[in-house]
Amino acid sequence: MRISHTTPxxxxxxxxxxxQFGLGVFLMTDPGECRKAVLAALDxxxxxxDTARVYTNExxxxxxxxxxxxxxxxxxxxTKLRRTHATGYDEVLEHCQKSLELLDTDYIDLYLVHAPPEDPEHRAPVWKGMEYCLEQGWVKAIGVSNYGPAHLESMREYASYLPSVNxxxxxxxxxxxxxxxxxxxxGAEVMAYSPLARGHKVGDPKLVEIAERLGCTPAQVAIKFCYDEGCITIPKSSNPSRIVENIKSLDIDISSEMDSIKGLECNYVSGWDPTTEP
Ligand SMILES: NC(=O)c1ccc[n+]([C@@H]2O[C@H](COP(=O)([O-])OP(=O)(O)OC[C@H]3O[C@@H](n4cnc5c(N)ncnc54)[C@H](OP(=O)(O)O)[C@@H]3O)[C@@H](O)[C@H]2O)c1
Incomplete structure (x- = not known):
């Protein structure tokens, strides 16, 4: 999939x-857990x-x-700039450099502001810092996470480059x-986190019925739905057989069940939702 930065x-x-598909590594905190999962995924x-500073596994x-x-x-x-680090321009540069060091890499492909900085006064300088990282080539693309419509719209007032991803x-x-x-x-693409609602919904009886009709697993239905809706989709699993099961969802045709899957909508937030914050 192509992403780009649109200027105002x-x-x-x-x-x-x-x-358009990747492995999320949130909550992989046991020593070696993330390393093993990433190795299994690459294999x-x-x-x-998809990692983040706050996951402590870069x-x-x-x-x-x-x-x-x-x-x-x-x-x-x-990777992502931790919310508590999103307090100003210099802090962004410092923490981007730290992520490069932890990842032991010359560049980050996509660097995200993990959530709208809690102090609205910090949002413009933080984004200016992200743009500096982009211009320096430390990161190839920048974006945001957990930004709601109002946060995105206000970026037009201070951004030279609008985000490539939310x-x-x-x-x-x-x-x-x-x-x-x-x-x-x-001009941004949606990146779908928690495509399995953190695992809370894998046993949803209606999803299980849909999966039975399609001849695949419930998790595969949910993952392929996000993908087919055009989202960059990043399910997490530390389990090697589920890591394989999840990528195999890309081969499954769910088009005959799209209406039933859309009917599962119930405004269920599995984790946090900063998109509605002021
Ligand atoms: N930007 C943000 O604020 C934010 C917030 C949340 C998540 N994320 C990103 O999005 C990624 C994915 O979201 P998530 O980790 O919240 O949740 P998720 O991917 O929706 O669900 C992960 C849970 O589902 C289980 N699972 C995975 N594959 C399964 C399968 N095939 N069958 C049954 N259960 C399965 C996992 O257990 P096992 O590991 O035991 O398989 C884990 O408990 C994160 O890892 C992170 O990279 C970002």
Whole structure:
């Protein structure tokens, strides 16, 4: 998939390719857990890893990529500026450099502001810092996460480059058409986190019935739904057989069940939702 930064004037700059499917590594905190999961994922054909400073495993992501023997440019690495670090321009530069060091890499493919900085006064300088990281080539693309329509719209006042991605919770139980449209309106792609609603919904009886009709697993239905809706989709699993099961969802045709899957919408937020904060 192609991502780019739209200037407020409407032109596109810093065009970049992003794999539309990847492994999320949130809550992989046992020593070696993240390294093993990333190795299993790369072996299964994944080429995109989504981490964050707050997950405290950027070092294991970097180690696994090196250990796997795949070339750095064949793996897309997304990481995020921790919310408590999103307090000013200099802080962004400092923490981007720290993530580069932890990942042990020369560049980050996509760097996201993890959530709207809590102090609205910090939002413009933080984004200016992100733009500096982009211009320096420390990162190939920049974006945001958990930004709601109002946060995105106000970026037009201070951004030289609008975000390429907005990473938000998206799954069959939380489809967010208004937020998806607001993301597209600034020229960004939706990156769907918690495609399995953190595992809370894998046993949903209606999902199980749909999966039985399709001849696949419930998790595969939810993952393929996010993907087919055009989202960059990043399910997490530390379990090697589920890591394989999840990427195999890309081969499944769910088109005959799209209406029933859309009918699962129930505005269920599995984690946090800063998109509605002022
Ligand atoms: N930007 C943000 O604020 C934000 C917030 C949340 C998540 N994220 C990103 O999005 C990624 C994915 O979201 P998530 O980790 O919240 O949740 P998720 O991917 O929706 O669900 C992960 C849970 O589902 C289980 N699971 C995975 N595959 C399964 C399968 N095939 N069958 C049954 N259960 C399965 C996992 O357990 P096992 O590991 O035991 O398989 C884990 O408990 C994160 O890892 C992170 O990279 C970002």
């Amino acid at each position: 004037g409407g032109s596109e700059e810093y065009v970049h390719e992003i794999p 299964a054909g994944y080429n995109h890893i 070092d294991e992501v970097g180690e696994a990529i090196k250990e796997s023997g795949v070339s750095r440019d064949s793996v897309f690495v997304t 990473q938000v919770e998206f799954n069959p139980w939380l489809q967010r058409p208004h937020l998806v449209q607001a993301t597209k309106d600034v």
